[in-house]
Amino acid sequence: MERYEKTFLAASAAVLVIFLCALGYGSVAMDIHLPSHGGMIYCGAGEKLRKVLRKTPPFDHVGVQEIAPGKYQAVVIAHTWSFTPDEIDVPVGAEVSFVATSVDVIHGFFIVGTRVNMMLIPGQVSEFSYRFAKPGEYLLICQEYCGQLHHTMSGKVVVK
Amino acid sequence: MSTPVVSEPSGFALPQGQLNAIKWNIYFGFAVLAIGVIMGLDQALNYARVDVVQYYPVVKSYYQGLTIHGVLNALVLTTAFANGFIALTTARGLGRKLNDVLLHAALWTLVIGSLLAAYAMLSGKASVLYTFYPPLEANWTFYLGLALVVVSTWITSAAQLMALRGWRKDHPGERVPLLAFMSIATYVMWDIASVGLAVEVVVFLLPWSLGLLPGVDPMLDRTLFWFTGHPIVYFWLLPIYVSWYGLIPKQAGGVLFSDSLTRVAFILFILLIPVGFHHQFVDPGVSQGLNFTVAVLTFAIFFPSLMTAFAVMYALEIAGRRRGGSGLVGWFFRIPWSDPSVAAQVLAMIAFLLGGISGLMNASYTMNMEIHNTAFIPGHFHMTIGCAVALSYMGIAYWLIPYFERRELWSSRLALFQGFSYFFGVMIFSHALMAGGIEGMPRRTDMVHATYGLAAWKIPGIMTGVGGSLMFVSAMLFFFILVMTIVAGKRTSQRDLPFTATVQAPSTIGWQPRLDRFSYWVLASVILVIAVYGPFFLGHFPPRLTTPGLLYP
Numbered sequence: 001m002e003r004y005e006k007t008f009l010a011a012s013a014a015v016l017v018i019f020l021c022a023l024g025y026g027s028v029a030m031d032i033h034l035p036s037h038g039g040m041i042y043c044g045a046g047e048k049l050r051k052v053l054r055k056t057p058p059f060d061h062v063g064v065q066e067i068a069p070g071k072y073q074a075v076v077i078a079h080t081w082s083f084t085p086d087e088i089d090v091p092v093g094a095e096v097s098f099v100a101t102s103v104d105v106i107h108g109f110f111i112v113g114t115r116v117n118m119m120l121i122p123g124q125v126s127e128f129s130y131r132f133a134k135p136g137e138y139l140l141i142c143q144e145y146c147g148q149l150h151h152t153m154s155g156k157v158v159v160k
Numbered sequence: 161m162s163t164p165v166v167s168e169p170s171g172f173a174l175p176q177g178q179l180n181a182i183k184w185n186i187y188f189g190f191a192v193l194a195i196g197v198i199m200g201l202d203q204a205l206n207y208a209r210v211d212v213v214q215y216y217p218v219v220k221s222y223y224q225g226l227t228i229h230g231v232l233n234a235l236v237l238t239t240a241f242a243n244g245f246i247a248l249t250t251a252r253g254l255g256r257k258l259n260d261v262l263l264h265a266a267l268w269t270l271v272i273g274s275l276l277a278a279y280a281m282l283s284g285k286a287s288v289l290y291t292f293y294p295p296l297e298a299n300w301t302f303y304l305g306l307a308l309v310v311v312s313t314w315i316t317s318a319a320q321l322m323a324l325r326g327w328r329k330d331h332p333g334e335r336v337p338l339l340a341f342m343s344i345a346t347y348v349m350w351d352i353a354s355v356g357l358a359v360e361v362v363v364f365l366l367p368w369s370l371g372l373l374p375g376v377d378p379m380l381d382r383t384l385f386w387f388t389g390h391p392i393v394y395f396w397l398l399p400i401y402v403s404w405y406g407l408i409p410k411q412a413g414g415v416l417f418s419d420s421l422t423r424v425a426f427i428l429f430i431l432l433i434p435v436g437f438h439h440q441f442v443d444p445g446v447s448q449g450l451n452f453t454v455a456v457l458t459f460a461i462f463f464p465s466l467m468t469a470f471a472v473m474y475a476l477e478i479a480g481r482r483r484g485g486s487g488l489v490g491w492f493f494r495i496p497w498s499d500p501s502v503a504a505q506v507l508a509m510i511a512f513l514l515g516g517i518s519g520l521m522n523a524s525y526t527m528n529m530e531i532h533n534t535a536f537i538p539g540h541f542h543m544t545i546g547c548a549v550a551l552s553y554m555g556i557a558y559w560l561i562p563y564f565e566r567r568e569l570w571s572s573r574l575a576l577f578q579g580f581s582y583f584f585g586v587m588i589f590s591h592a593l594m595a596g597g598i599e600g601m602p603r604r605t606d607m608v609h610a611t612y613g614l615a616a617w618k619i620p621g622i623m624t625g626v627g628g629s630l631m632f633v634s635a636m637l638f639f640f641i642l643v644m645t646i647v648a649g650k651r652t653s654q655r656d657l658p659f660t661a662t663v664q665a666p667s668t669i670g671w672q673p674r675l676d677r678f679s680y681w682v683l684a685s686v687i688l689v690i691a692v693y694g695p696f697f698l699g700h701f702p703p704r705l706t707t708p709g710l711l712y713p
Contacts, residue, residue: 005418005470012466016459019520023455026526034451034525037444043706045374080710105710106293106378108533112600112614115529119443121378122295122707126444139612143533143602145289147296147713148221151610 035118038099038125049122050103053077058099064088067097076100078107078120080147083140086155092135101125108143111157119144132159162415162661165338165406167327168255171656178251181263183564185244188271189237190557190642193550196232197635199225204589204628207535207596207621211608222606223287223713230290231281231306234396234545236274239309241553242399243270243316245560246343249402250320252657253340254327262319266312273308276301285712289604291385292365294376297709300369307361310354313395317347335666336676338419339406339659345426346398348678349391352685353433356387368709377703379445383696386436394429396545400552401426403505404472410660411502411559412495414479419666421471423675428464430681432457434692441525442532446696451525453692458523465516472509475660500572504555504579508548511586515543518594533604535620536597539590546631547586554579554638559658561642567649575641582634589627596620 026032041056043049053059058075063085067073072094077084079102090096100109102120109126110117118126132138142153166172174182202213202225219225243266251258279301280286286298324336324344336344360381367373409416416422437454440446480491496502518540521527531537562569569575597603599616607613607621666672674680 002418004474005421008470009467012463012470015466016462019524020456020459023524023526026524027452030526032526032529034448034529035442035444037447040445042704045706047706049707105295105713106382110533110600110602117442117529117532119440121382121444123377123704124379124444139600139614141600141602141605141612143605144293145223145296145604147710148223148287150223150604151606154612 032115035126035128038127041101041123041125043123050079053101053103059101064090064096070094072096074098076109078102078109078142078153079104081142081149081153083109083142083153083155086140088140088155088157090132090157090159092132092159095129095131097127097129099125099127105146106144107146107153108141110141110143112139112141114138117143132157135159162663163419163665164659164661165416166253166255166657166659167331167337167340169659172252172255174248174251175257178257178260178263179564181267182244182248185240185247185267185270186557186560186564188267188274189240189244190639192232192240192274193237193635194639196229196237197632199229200233201628201632203229204632205625206607207593207601207628208625209608209621210625218282220284221287222608223289223604224281224284226604227287227289228278228281231277233550234290234392235306235309236270236277237553238396238545238549239313240270242346242395243267243312245399245556246346246402247316247319249406249657250323250340250343252659253337253343254323255337256323256327258319258323262315262322266315266319269308269315270312273305273312275305276308277305280305287713291389293385294365294368294378294381295707295709296713297369297711299712300366303361303366303369307358307366310358310361313347313350313354317351320344320347333668335668335673338422338662338666339402341423341676342398342402342406342426344678345423345430346395346402348682349398349426349430349433350395352430352682352689353388353391353395356384356436357389357392360384364703364705368705373705375705375707376709377700377705378707379443380697380700380703382443383437383440383693383700386439387434387693388436389439390436391433393544396549398426398429400508400549401468403552403556404468404509405475406660407556407658408472408502408505408660409475409479410658411499412476412479413482414475414477414660416475416660416662417471417478418664419662420664420672420675421467422662425464425467425471427675427681428461428467430678430685431688432461432464433685434689435461437692438523438525441528450692450696455523455525457692459520462516462520465512469509469513476506498572498576500569500575500579501555501558503576504558504582505552507579507583508551508555511543511551511583512548514590515540515548518543531597533602534597535593535601535603535624538603539593539597542586542593543590546590547583551579551582551586554582557638557642561645562649562652563655563657565646565649566652566654567645568652570641570644570649574637578634578637578641581637582631585627585630585632585634587627589624589631592620592623592627596624
């Protein structure tokens with residue numbers, strides 16, 4: 001019976017290695033990346049993060065900007081319980097880099113039906129690039145509990 | 161030619177005082193579960209757009225109910241059950257009583273801690289959910305209460321280790337009996353894993369909530385939480401593994417095959433503690449390389465679960481064949497399905513297979529981006545903790561309560577029906593949540609009052625409510641059977657634990673005795689923890705406690 005035991009364990013290990021290869025293939029060959037770290041925002045003692053953000057690029061200019069031909073940057077600030085801005089208009093097929101952070105508690109940034117899904121943590125900048133292949137209106141929601149009106153925290157992404 | 165997994169197979173009677181302390185841990189846990197389950201009904205129906213929390217006494221909001229549900233079911237119940245059940249299996253495994261003072265101190269610490277946390281949650285001063293991410297800020301009683309809950313596990317662990325030391329002195333050169341080894345390994349794993357949560361609460365959150373610290377570092381606290389927040393899953397699971405490996409084979413009429421394989425599976429859980437970062441795949445401030453390392457470790461943790469699938473299924477196969485089963489799968493139908501304790505736990509194993517596979521999907525960080533913080537996640541963990549663990553608790557209770565009370569189970573047939581109905585309830589519930597999650601339906605969101613919603617969430621939402629209601633009714637049936645057993649079960653003499661035997665006895669020569677040296681595995685685990693977490697924590701030292709709290713959110 002020890003033979004069965006060894007066979008089963010070898011098969012188990014093989015399955016996990018295959019899964020890991022699939023994960024590696026997705027990361028490297030298909031270039032699927034996780035949200036990246038866009039830096040930190042330091043706030044001195046007694047300073048309000050909200051005020052510091054207003055002076056810190058790119059959060060001094062929220063909203064969508066074309067930063068290079070066909071390349072856009074959408075800068076969003078989350079607070080209890082809304083996104084600023086709460087409507088983001090981007091062209092179809094263009095590379096859009098979402099740069100976002102939170103001024104108060106931990107929030108989420110999830111565009112339903114896409115891979116754009118990141119945590120927004122006070123003092124940390126989150127960044128994620130995405131191309132919308134289809135035009136339409138996408139729902140943007142906060143996916144992390146952030147207080148009593150968490151379920152009202154939403155926005156939209158309009159892709160034209 | 162088989163070897164029992166306990167020290168004194170002829171029977172060792174635990175003093176009644178110790179048995180009572182153990183019993184009250186378990187009863188306290190189930191009483192807490194009853195409250196948690198009542199809260200859970202609201203969360204399930206909320207997805208179906210039915211608002212029942214408005215009719216609840218005391219509880220005023222969805223999030224308050226959700227906090228109570230998570231804290232009671234995932235932290236208090238699991239701790240109470242483990243403290244009681246694992247104390248029992250350790251004492252019985254070693255054939256030795258535990259330290260009286262420590263055993264009672266653990267129970268009282270747990271009860272007082274739970275009451276403090278319950279006060280904070282019920283008074284609406286701690287609606288911060290089970291993950292209590294700062295800067296959401298709760299009343300200090302919440303943090304102190306949870307800290308005491310953790311301390312109760314350390315006291316239990318100390319009682320176990322003292323008993324082990326005494327046993328070793330009396331049995332030089334002998335192998336630690338398997339049942340005791342599994343039990344002690346569970347707590348050794350948890351002793352290391354719980355450090356993150358303890359530091360978060362005691363060093364940062366408790367002083368902060370008392371006004372002694374100006375603010376918090378949300379990224380650091382979040383990481384400390386998940387340091388414990390993933391291995392806590394093994395703390396829920398391993399007591400169940402103790403039953404699956406050490407007791408179920410006997411209950412089903414079989415034997416466990418390999419002693420060493422079982423020990424190695426438990427040791428792997430001690431080694432692979434640092435995987436908590438996989439809850440932070442989409443966090444800023446966690447590097448790509450770290451994410452990939454943690455994904456590899458998380459896949460590795462699936463390996464001991466596959467070992468368990470093999471070992472436990474083989475034990476059941478031996479049982480099925482002994483009972484006349486034949487063919488490739490015929491044995492499966494011959495295991496004693498009419499025994500409610502066996503049936504519930506085998507159904508729990510089936511749920512765990514599905515829960516484990518969906519867990520691998522979460523661990524694959526590319527796929528995780530589609531489902532992170534969607535309803536897919538509670539869909540996954542209601543198959544693991546909500547079914548594999550909870551239904552096993554129920555199955556264990558079906559022999560444990562008669563054991564405590566010296567009474568027979570009241571209505572074995574109703575208990576059998578209860579196990580199956582709970583299983584099907586969870587299957588409907590979890591499938592619906594996962595289907596909704598793939599469509600982007602969020603978790604932890606008051607859907608009744610949400611200002612948004614998609615048509616694609618409607619059917620999954622309704623089915624979540626249907627499955628959750630079935631789980632609720634079945635759980636209530638479970639409590640009814642327990643109470644009836646305690647007050648009206650037929651009196652009987654006390655039976656011993658249904659401990660199993662192994663075909664391959666533990667070897668006293670070669671490499672195998674080293675498996676019992678917990679210090680080796682603790683050292684290896686600590687080195688791995690430092691390698692994975694060290695750079696992150698160094699980068700966050702000294703912590704920047706500048707983020708103010710959002711009090712009683």
